Amino acid sequence: MCGIFCTVSLNSKINFWKMYNSLNLTMKNRGPDAHNEILLNHDSGFIFFAGFVLWQQGEKLQKQPVAKNDFIILFNxxxxxxxxxxxxxxxxxLANRISECHTHEDLVSLVKVLEGPFCLIIYNKVNQMLYFARDTLGRNxxxxxxxxxxxxxxxxxxxxSKEQLSSIELPPLGLYQIRVNDLSSCVLYPWQPINEYTGQLIRILDLTLNWQTKVKKIISPSxxxxxxxxLCYDFYKYDYSDNFKTLYDNLIxxxxxxxxxxxxxxxxxxxxxxxxxxxxPFCCVCLKSKPTECRHAKICILFSGGIDCTILAFLSHKLLPIEEPIELINVAFERISGPSTFEQAWSVPDRKTSLKSINELKRICPGRCWTLLEVNVTRSELTNxxxxxxxxxxxxxxKILDESLGCAFWFxxxxxxxxxxxxxxxxxADELFGGYTRHRNSYTRCxxxxxxxxxxxxxxxxxxxQRIPARNLARDxxxxxxxxxxxxxxxLEENFVAFVRSLEPYQKCCFAFPEGIGDKLLLRLYGYRLGLTDVAFLKKKAIQFGSRIANKKQNASQNSDILIF
Structure with a gap:
């Protein structure tokens, strides 16, 4: 994952270096392997690009930004x-493909076919046009x-605190285009038709940035x-049995x-x-010395023990060489009112489910080295x-929810x-298959x-x-x-998403069945069929409660005192 930075200035005399330098450490954390910068003048000021690279693909590291023909490219x-x-x-x-674009239409056609999590900034030096986008699902x-x-x-x-600055996460609505010598307007080529929700996002964007967005031709990735x-089936047509496994055997x-x-x-x-x-081919330790062979774990699963992450762990086991360890990282936060023993301090719901789930993984995946990393965070460490x-x-x-989830994933x-x-x-997984309590409530209270x-x-x-990019993905x-x-x-892979979203709700979840049985039912059945016959029936709390970072008495939608500057 890289850190990318671009500044468009309409005043060539402005000193933005103090701001940029204060971001250097955070950007280097994102991209510790390489760093590069380009500074260009334009008709009304200057434009500056910086890239910080975390090497994950290709035989050799590619520095950013990339200058290719008439284009400057930043990609994350x-x-x-x-x-x-x-x-x-x-x-x-991507730089090679962009450099071959001769027209605006060529560029749009290229961006249209890109799949995967990405953010992209492209500058055309000839017409002084800047393009930028987040992927269709808003993952980065x-x-x-x-x-x-x-x-x-x-x-x-x-x-x-001393700067007049208005900031917002860029809504992942499509490809944006601006002229760098005129920041009063923006052109948007949307991924799909604008609806009531995305229209509201555009209005908030315009208000925050003091410009006007003009919506043009829809890009429509295939x-x-x-x-x-x-598929013709309906989970609600099947009778619930007290024997969960009998029910699941019948369904599959x-x-x-x-x-x-x-x-x-x-x-x-x-x-x-x-x-x-x-x-x-190297872990973060061996990457520096580059030995002939690295036997350390190169992937980890952020592991609460629920059906979602345990399925991902099992599939990773199926697809990775058996000699490569897999890390399962579980986080717990210290109880606010301190218990009497160390074990009690970290015996949070997610720790308990993770221990049950790893035992099942060990049972059905013989020969794999599973490394459970238990991260214990004290309240003083959390606050600091x-x-x-x-x-x-x-x-x-x-929001308080952002504070809770952001801290859980960071630690x-x-x-x-x-x-x-x-x-x-x-x-x-929860958004696709119906895993939240509010999904069940929408059925039972209707x-x-x-x-x-x-x-x-x-x-x-x-x-x-619709709101998962703003609620979760960018922050995470x-x-x-x-x-x-x-x-x-x-x-959150395009073809997987397209298939699951083509199904009706009654083909993904069944709230006539109890909690832990009918929520995310299709995914639970899949895990059950893989052999996760115990994990498939585990009830799972949301991570902010399962890790015990959040206080249930707090309103997650309210502003956090710590995050308000």
Missing amino acids: GDLYNINKSLSMSDTTW SLIIERHQSGLNLLSTSRHY WLLSHETQ SQPQIKLALDNLDILLCASVNARIKSKP ILSTHIKHLIYPLQ ASHSSSSTSRVAIIGSG HGNEAVRQNAVKTELEFDW DRVIADNGKTARAPF
Whole structure:
């Protein structure tokens, strides 16, 4: 995961170096392996580019920014489903393709086919046009800021109390285009038609940046086009049995459900395989000395013990060489009212489920070295690092939920015992398969007929899906990347997402069944079929409660006192 930075200034005399220098350490945490800068003048000022690289792909490291023909390119992310040699980095491949673009239409056509988590900044020196984008699912962070003399685009930022600065996470709505000598307007080529929610995001963006966004032709990547399921089954037509395993055995034997699970398996295995194979042959320790062989773990799973992350751990086991260890990182926060023993202090719900789940993995995956890394965070350590460092990574977000989740992911990925540079995370599973309590509530609290209740679930799932980039993904990218790890989310792969979202709610979850049985039912059935016959029935708390970082008496949607500057 790289750190990218671009400043457009309409005043060539402005001294922005103090701001940039204060970001250097954070950017180097994201990209410790290489650093480069380019400064160019334009008609009304200057434009500055800086790149900080975490080497994950290709036989050799590619510095950024890349200057190629008429273009300057900054790229942060991973590209999948493209035809390129494994010896070439994504940045090199993309720079070569961009340099061949002769028209605006060529550039749009190229961006349209890119798949994977990425943020992209492209500058055309000839017409002084700047393009920038987050991928269609908004998996990586790109913050956009307006200051007195211009504009910043950057992976991660921080608040400056003496600066007139307006910051916002760039909504991942499509490809943006501006003229660097006129920051009063912006052109957006959206990934898909603008709806009520995305229209509101544009209005907030315009208000924050004091410009006007003009929406132009829709780009429409092919994977985003509507897909209708050909599968005909309904979980609600099956009777609940007190014997969970009998129920699951019955469900997975149904031909149409079996076909859905087969499709799920093909797509998820391909997604996991791409995300664990694309990495250097050395861990973060051996990368410096580059021995002839590295036997340390190179990937980790951020591991709460739930069905989502345990499936990812199992599939990683299937696809990695048996001699390569896999790290499972579990985080726990000290009980606020101190218990009497050390064991009680860290016996949080997620620690308990992780121990149950790793035992099942050891049972069904003989020969694999599973390394469970237990990260224990004291309240004093949490308070100190949150107030001095993590709050800047969470910026510009300010909610209590952002504080809780941001800290949980930062401390997990910060584990001093970890040697991995790739963190596999389960993001997206709850939004896709119906894993939140509010999804169940939308069904149980609806007083209409079955069709009305299913529509209520569908509306709630869609709402969660639209807001996942702003609610989770960009923030999680910033806090995990700060520890020199690339976060990769196999559930958020384009083809996998297209298939799961083509299914009806009643084909993914069933809230007529109890909690831990009917929520994320299709995914639980998949895990059960893989052999995770105990984990499939584990009830799982949200990470902020499972790790015990959050206080249930707090309102997660309220502003955090620590994050308000």
